[in-house]
Amino acid sequence: MTSSTRESGSRSRTRKAILDAAVTVLAQRSTASMAEIADAAEVGRSTLHRYFPERSELMTAIFRMTVERLGTALAEAKLAEGTAAEALRRAVHAYFELTPALIQVCSEGQQRSEDGWLNAAFERADKPVVGLIARAQAEGYLDRSISPEWIYKVLWWNVFAGIEATGEGLMGKHQAAESVIRLLERGLLAQAGS
Numbered sequence: 001m002t003s004s005t006r007e008s009g010s011r012s013r014t015r016k017a018i019l020d021a022a023v024t025v026l027a028q029r030s031t032a033s034m035a036e037i038a039d040a041a042e043v044g045r046s047t048l049h050r051y052f053p054e055r056s057e058l059m060t061a062i063f064r065m066t067v068e069r070l071g072t073a074l075a076e077a078k079l080a081e082g083t084a085a086e087a088l089r090r091a092v093h094a095y096f097e098l099t100p101a102l103i104q105v106c107s108e109g110q111q112r113s114e115d116g117w118l119n120a121a122f123e124r125a126d127k128p129v130v131g132l133i134a135r136a137q138a139e140g141y142l143d144r145s146i147s148p149e150w151i152y153k154v155l156w157w158n159v160f161a162g163i164e165a166t167g168e169g170l171m172g173k174h175q176a177a178e179s180v181i182r183l184l185e186r187g188l189l190a191q192a193g194s
Contacts, residue, residue: 025037034049067122084136155180
């Protein structure tokens with residue numbers, strides 16, 4: 001292993017440590033300072049600023065990391081396999097594996113609506129879920145009289161409420177995911193004869 005490879009690996013680990021610490025700190029207090037983030041990452045402020053000179057650059061890196069992780073989580077959930085009902089359960093559980101980062105993306109991303117790339121990247125990563133909703137309607141699992149776009153919004157509103165509840169300590173991730181699934185099934189399932 002060359003010294004540049006070691007340095008590159010070390011840089012990558014430091015960057016990941018900073019991002020993970022930032023996500024944790026910012027999920028608890030969105031106004032946390034860069035100094036607090038550096039302390040949580042166990043790096044000096046100068047090191048943090050070498051990686052992310054401005055807070056906006058740190059936030060952009062968090063958004064990009066979250067979108068990437070979302071895409072990976074949904075790919076690992078294998079949404080094209082099994083019934084739509086099974087796949088929907090896996091999709092909801094995949095969202096909850098990203099809890100702190102998703103809180104940050106959803107809240108900060110809303111405030112940074114001028115960042116069109118974030119919405120576009122998020123939509124690309126989440127495209128398999130949109131397809132899953134259409135499949136669930138075609139299979140007769142979800143109500144066909146409700147637009148898929150509305151079902152998608154309802155799914156996300158419920159996921160976000162569940163994520164918020166886990167952040168507030170009201171329930172664990174698994175319980176929140178199951179609550180979201182139960183709400184969706186009770187409100188959006190296709191009725192017999194419809």
